[in-house]
Amino acid sequence: MTALPNTMRHIEISHPGEPDVLKVVEAKTPQPNANEILIQVKAAGINRPDILQRKGLYPMPKDVTPIPGLEVSGVVVAIGESVKDFKIGDRVCALTNGGGYAEYCVVPATQTLIIPENLSFVQAAAIPETYYTVWANLFDIGQLKKHETALIHGGASGIGTTALALCHAMGIQTFCTVGSDEKVNELQTITTAINYKKDNFEQVILEKTDQQGVDVILDIVGAKYFSQNMNVLKRDGRLVILGFMGGRMAKEFDLQQLILKRATVTGSTMRARNDQEKAEITHSLKQKVWPLLEQGQSLPIIYKTFAFEDVAKAHATMEQSEHIGKIVLSLE
Numbered sequence: 001m002t003a004l005p006n007t008m009r010h011i012e013i014s015h016p017g018e019p020d021v022l023k024v025v026e027a028k029t030p031q032p033n034a035n036e037i038l039i040q041v042k043a044a045g046i047n048r049p050d051i052l053q054r055k056g057l058y059p060m061p062k063d064v065t066p067i068p069g070l071e072v073s074g075v076v077v078a079i080g081e082s083v084k085d086f087k088i089g090d091r092v093c094a095l096t097n098g099g100g101y102a103e104y105c106v107v108p109a110t111q112t113l114i115i116p117e118n119l120s121f122v123q124a125a126a127i128p129e130t131y132y133t134v135w136a137n138l139f140d141i142g143q144l145k146k147h148e149t150a151l152i153h154g155g156a157s158g159i160g161t162t163a164l165a166l167c168h169a170m171g172i173q174t175f176c177t178v179g180s181d182e183k184v185n186e187l188q189t190i191t192t193a194i195n196y197k198k199d200n201f202e203q204v205i206l207e208k209t210d211q212q213g214v215d216v217i218l219d220i221v222g223a224k225y226f227s228q229n230m231n232v233l234k235r236d237g238r239l240v241i242l243g244f245m246g247g248r249m250a251k252e253f254d255l256q257q258l259i260l261k262r263a264t265v266t267g268s269t270m271r272a273r274n275d276q277e278k279a280e281i282t283h284s285l286k287q288k289v290w291p292l293l294e295q296g297q298s299l300p301i302i303y304k305t306f307a308f309e310d311v312a313k314a315h316a317t318m319e320q321s322e323h324i325g326k327i328v329l330s331l332e
Contacts, residue, residue, distance in 0.1 A: 004029055004038075004077060010067050010102035011311050016056030019312035019319075030099070030106045031078065037086055037094075037109050038078035043125035043305075044100040045071040046314050046327040047158060048220075048243065049271065054315065061097070061271060069100020070271070072107070073115060073124035074331075083109045091115040093124040095132050095270075095278060101311060103331060110279035113286060116294045126300035126326035130162040131289060132281050133242065133270050138163055138218050140284070141266055142240045144172065148215035151205065151232065152176040153225060155193055156183040156324040159242065161301040163218055164191045166289065169298035175214065177201050179321065186324050202228045216240065223247035233263050241267035301325030 012025045032038045050068045052058035060066070073093040076086050086092065086109060093115050094107040115124040138144050150167060154160045155176025167174045168190040177196045178184055184193040192208065194201045206213060213232040217239045219225060224246025229239050230253070258265070270278075292298040303323040306314040308331045318327050 004104070008103040009308070010099070011069070011308075013054050013066065013068060016054065019054070019315040021054065022311045022315065024309060024311075029104050032080040032083075032106050034080040034082040035109055036080045036106050037076050037083055037092075037112060039072055039074040039092060039094060039105050039107060039112075040077045041072045041100065041103055041105050042074040042121035042330070042332050043072070044069045044102075044105075044329045044331070045125045045127075045129055045158070046318055046329065047071070047129050048318070049129075050101075051315060051318060064097050065099040067099040067102055069098065069102065069105070070096055071125060071128035072096055072100040072105050073121045073127075074105075077104070080109070085109060086112065086114075091121075091124075093128055095128040095282075097271075101308075101329065108275055108278070110275060111282055113282065113290065116290065118296060119293065119299070121332065122302060122305055122328050122330060123300055125328050126158070126302055127293075129270065130158045130300070130326070131166075131285060132278070133159060134163045134166060134218070135284055135289065136270065136273075136281050137240045137242060137268060138166075138216065139288075140281075141268060142216040142218065142238045144216045144238075146170060146172055149173045149175070149209065151201075151214045151217045151229075152191070153218065154178075154220040154243075154245070155187055155191065157220065158300075158326045159218070159220060161187075161325045165298045165301065166292075167191075169292045175201070175205050175208070183324055202232050205232045213237065218242065221246035223250040226250040227253060230257055230261070230263065233261060235260075236262050238264045238266070241265070242269075303327055305330050 007026050008029045014021045076090040094112040099105045152163045155178045174191045176191050187193040213234045220243035222244035303325040305328045
């Protein structure tokens with residue numbers, strides 16, 4: 001076994017601000033505790049919470065590393081004494097508790113999965129954060145089933161493309177909102193995409209569903225769409241809110257509509273979940289999603305890959321919101 005280096009490079013947020021506050025620095029290589037594994041990182045996914053953390057707007061859980069990065073892929077190089085399911089040399093991807101923007105990252109073994117043989121490290125790094133989030137919210141909380149329909153807001157985002165790809169692989173009808181005709185064209189093979197800048201998504205969906213609407217809505221926009229979301233929700237429908245890109249404070253709303261539709265309005269974040277909850281999602285993904293990936297279905301859509309040193313460019317690209325799919329840092 002090759003000895004591990006004492007130090008590693010990682011990305012530091014020197015102070016809250018624009019992408020140029022991200023700096024490559026050196027620090028001590030972390031070591032795994034009893035239930036953890038150490039991954040030599042080959043690729044790391046970029047996600048919206050990373051942007052918020054960089055700006056100082058993301059509440060950090062206690063006792064987690066300030067190094068950003070919520071998902072990685074790579075090779076297992078050290079194992080905690082209580083870990084039984086992995087060995088040195090395994091190709092894995094993992095949902096981190098932070099620390100993914102680094103050459104080495106410690107992760108709980110219960111948040112780690114063997115990479116399917118047909119996937120590259122870049123593809124694998126684009127999976128954990130969005131697939132965990134989508135599975136927990138769309139299928140666990142939202143209880144979306146095969147015979148139902150779903151609306152995915154932000155359809156071209158990492159969360160959006162993941163939700164659409166999973167639904168398409170499962171034969172579930174979807175609609176999504178996007179901000180350009182280019183994105184409509186890119187996604188038309190797996191969903192009914194609606195350019196919200198040109199068309200009223202509420203009208204389009206009601207027309208295409210004989211005024212019935214959809215069963216589940218996965219929403220990263222928030223307040224801006226709240227009333228329209230309720231209008232397109234079926235009776236017994238579920239609205240699952242993941243983000244507030246369109247604001248946090250929903251203005252006046254007629255609660256009678258909520259009662260008459262017997263609707264459920266809920267939401268969650270991934271990072272605030274405890275280890276047991278994340279372990280349960282890991283198990284669900286292994287049972288339900290990994291077979292699809294192994295068959296070449298529901299693969300992540302990769303928009304662009306950046307070198308580790310170009311992390312500021314990667315963040316700037318995400319903030320421009322022109323991407324379709326995932327943005328990934330490569331350390332190879």
